[in-house]
Amino acid sequence: MAEKDITLTVNGTDHELRVESRKLLVHAIREDLDLTGTHIGCDTGNCGACTVYKDGEAVKSCLLFAVQADGSEITTVEGMEDQPEAGMGNSDLHPIQEGFHEMHGLQCGYCTPGMIMAGKALLEENDDPTEHEIRENISGNLCRCTGYQNIVKSIEYAADVLNDREPPESPVEHEGASMETAPDGGVETDGGCTGPDLTREYPGGDQE
C-alpha cells in the first residue's frame, strides 16, 4: 500500500508521519500520535465523536484521510487546556471544559471531546450564541446519555465566561423553592428541591 510523508501540527506541535494513503485522520491521531481523546462512534460521519478542530473549523476526522490533512493545524480535546481562553473561568481548564463539568454536560464522556470541539468551533465564530444556534451547531454530534439539555447549558456557560458574565452555579432546576411538611407526613416539594448548598465550592477541574 502506498505510503506518504505528511506533517500535522497537532495542539501546537509538528509531527512528521509516514502514513498509508488510506489511513483515516482519526486513526493517525489516535494510534500514531496516541491522542486517544478523539473517539470513534459510527464510522459513517453521523455521530461526531471524532470531531476535531482543523484549520478553523470543526471536522469529522473519520471522514478524512490523514493525507488530506497534510500541512494542516489541528486542535484536539487534549489541546484545550493550552488555548488562550483556558483559565478564564474558575479553573485551569478552557471555559467549555469547565462548563461541561459545572453544568453536568457529560455522563459516560464518550461523545464529550467531540462536543467540546464542536462547541469551540461555534464559539470561535459566535461567542454568544442563542440556544437554538447551539442546538443547530451540535446537531452533527450524537449523545446517548444527556438528552443534550445540559450540553447546551455547558456551552452557554462558556459563552458567559467568554463574555465576562457570571455563569450559573448549577444546572439543577427548581432550586431554592420552599419545602413544607404535608399533613400526611409526606413532603410537599412545591416544585422545588431542598437545594444544594450553593455557597459551598467543590473543587472543580483540579480535583482528580
Added chain:
Amino acid sequence: MSSDTREKPDAKYRHDEDGGPDPEEHGGHGRGGMGEEVKRKEDRRFITGRGNYVDDVKKDGMLHCEVVRSPHAHAEVKNIKTERAEAMDGVVAVLTAEDLEAYDLATMPTLMDDTQEVLVKDKVKFQSQEVAAVIAEDRYLAKDGAEKVQVNYDSREPVVDAETAKREDAPVVREDIDQESNHIFTWETGDEAATREAFEAADVTVEEDMYYQRLHPAPIETCGCVADWDQDNEKMTVHMTSQAPHAHRTLFSMVSGIPEHKVRIVSPDVGGGFGNKVPIYPGYVIAAAASYVLEQPVKWVEERSENIQTTSFARDYDMTGRIAATEDGEITAVDVDVLANHGAYNAAAQPSKFPAGFFKIFTGSYDIDAAHGELEAYYTNTAPGGIAYRCSFRVTEAVYLIERMVKVLAQELDMDPAEVRRKNFIPEDAFPYESATGWTYDSGDYHRALDKALESTNYHDLREEQQRRIEKDDDKLLGIGLSTFTEIVGAGPGKQCDIAGVEMFDSAEIRLHPTGKATVRIGVQTQGQGHETTFAQIVAEELGLDVDDVQVEHGDTDTEPYGLGTYASRSTPVGGAATAVAARKVREKAKSIAANELEVAEEDVVWDRESGQFHVQGVPEQSLSIADIAGASYMNSPPDQEPGLEAVDYYDPPNMTFPFGAYVCVVEVDRETGEVDIRKFYALDDCGNRINPMVVEGQIHGGLAQGIGTAMMEHVSYDDNGNVTAGDFMNYLLPTAMEIPEMETDYTVTPSPHHPIGAKGVGESPTVGSPPAIVNAVVDAMEHAGVSHVDMPMTPDRVWGKLEEAGLAKDPAEDLELDIDGEEAAGD
C-alpha cells in the same frame, strides 16, 4: 416478593438507629452527603480527553481481530477457504469454527441457557453472523485479510418476524437443537379464570393491538475488548466493555476452562451501556481464544454496523391488550397476549427464572383485581437478543401496554384520561401492595404525583386550547399525553433472581486509612451514571466524611468485591444499599473505639448524623469524627478490638423497589405533513430519596431523549430476506439536539421503606415512562376523529396515514394558488 424471601443476616444495619438519611428534611451535612448537588468527581479525565476506554488500550505486540460475517440471514456454510488470507503479509492467523473446536470454544452459552456459535460451522441464522476471524498486525491489515476469506453459502429461505415464524410451514431456524418448529417457550401469569369472569361481567371492554418495535441501545461506544493471555502466569486479562465484570469473569472461566482466579476482567471507562454491554458476544470469545493461541494481546472493537446488526436488540413485542371496566371507569381486569421475537438464539439478558423478564408488572399503577398474561416466544432469522435496553427486564413493554390501554379505555368511555387514572390508582394507604400478578410494591403516592403534574402543566388550559383548535379547524392539532407509570427495579432478591445461577446481590468494601480518608470498592460499575460521585456521597453521608475524602473504585475483578453489575437500575437499590450497610458496619466498630477514646461506656456514645460525629450522650462538645477514630483504630486500638477500620457488605435486597412517575407530553400534529412537534415534555419522577439531584436530573434528561427516539425515530428494521435495513447511524436514527426539546423535570419523594437510605433508582424511569406519554399525546390529538392508536416510531408518513384515514389530513396546496399547469409543466 417478600413472602418467600429469607431473613437477611444484615437486617440490623439496614435500618439505622436514627432512621437513616432524610435529604428532604436536612439536605445533607454540607460536605457532600445525601441530597447535595456534588459536581462529578470523575469528570476531569473525560473533559481533558484522558479517559481510558477499551479502544484506547494499547499493548506491546497487540494484534487486531476482524470478524468475517455472513451476508445471508439463513444459509448453509458449504466451505470456508482461508488460504489466500493466511498468505497475506501482516495476517497472523485466520480462525474458523474448526480451530475453536480444538479448544472447546466453538459455541458459548447464552444467559438464557441457549447455545450460540462463536463461529458458525454449519448454518448461519442471521445476517452478519460470525463465520471466521482474521487476526493481523493492524486493523487495516485485518480488514484486508477478512476480504480474502472465501465462504461459500447455500442460502435458504429466512423467517424474519414472529408471526411468520409461528406458522407450521415456516422455515425452522434451529435444527441444531432438534427444534421442529420455531417455538421457544410459552409463559403465563395471573388468573385466567378470574380474568375471564371479570370480562364476561364487565360493562365495557376495550382491546388494542400494539407493536413495540425492535430497538438497539446504541451507546456511542460500540462493544469491544483487548484480551491478553499471560503464559508465564497462566492468566487471562480482558479489558472489555462490560456492564457486569464479575459475572463475565465467571462466565469466561466456565466457557474457557481457565480457573476463575486466573481470569481478570477490567471494565475501564465505558462509553454508555444501556443494556448493550450485559451479554457476552462472540467477538470477546474470539479475541480471548486468539490471544491464548497466539500468546499475544488481541483487540476486537466493533464497527457501528456490527454493533447494531449483531449485538443484542431490545423489545420486539407484538402485544394485544384488553381491559374490562365498569361504566364509570373502574378497571376490573386486564388481559395481555404477546408474540415475542427473540431472534436466532434465546439470548435475552435477565434473571434466569423470568423468561419474560418482569413483564408481569403490566397492571401498572392501578389496583386491578384480575389479571392474566400469556406470551409466546419464537426464533427468527434475526439478531439474537431481547435485552433490557435501559429497562428492568421488559418493564418497558409492560408499562407501554398498560399506559396505552388506560388511554384506550378513557377514549371509549369519553372520560378524561387523568380521571380514569385517578379512579384506579393504588391508594397511598394500600402499600405495601400485593398486585394481581404477584409483586409487592414497596411504596407510592400516585395521586400526589399526578396532581402535581397536572397543576404544573396547566392541564385544564391545555385541554381548552385543544378544543379551540379543533373548533377553529386549525392546521395543527394539539395532543396531551399522560403516563403515570410504576417501574420495578433493583433485582435481586437473590432467591428469585440469578444470572447463570449467581444470586443477584451486590457488594461494597469500605476501608478507612489512618489519616481518615476512605477507599470504597464496589461490585457495580459505571457507564456514565456517576458512581464515583454518588457512591462517595453515600459513604460521606453515613460516616460524616467529606465527599472529597472518599475514593470510589470499580470495574476491576482483581480488586473489587463480587457484584452482578449495573443494569436494570440496580446500582442504587442494591449496590447503594450494600455501600450504606458497609458504612454502618464501619460505624458500629467505630462506636466501640469512640467509647474507648472518650472513656465512657459504649451505650453512652451517640451518632449525630448532622454533624457527622460521635459524641457523649448529652455532651455534644465531647465528640469524635470518623477520621479521628480511623486514626485511633491504627494507632491506639482498644485491647478487645482488632486494629484497622473496614467493612464489607454483600447485600441481598429483601424486595425490589418501585419508582414511579407522572409524565405529561404536549404535541402539535401538523395536518399537512404528519409531522409531530413535541412542544412540552414534563417529567415528574419519584425515585425515593435522591442522592444527588443534579445526577438524577441528568439521568432523566438522557432517558427522556431515548424515549423520544423510541417514540419518534428508532427501529431496527429488516426486509423480507432478513437484510437489516437500519443497521447503521445513517438508517438507525438517533435523536439529535434538534429533535429533543427543552425538558422540564420535577419530583416528589416517597422513600423506599426497605432500602437503607430510602432510595429507589431512577436511570430507567424516563425511558420506560415516556414512550406511552408521547404516543398517548399523538393519539389524543386525533382521537376526536376516531384514531385510537399509532404504532412507534411515529414517523411523519405513519402519522400522515392516520390523519388521512381519520379525515383530518389537510392538503397543503389547498389554500395556495399554484399555477401547476403553467409554462414549466407544459414545457416537459
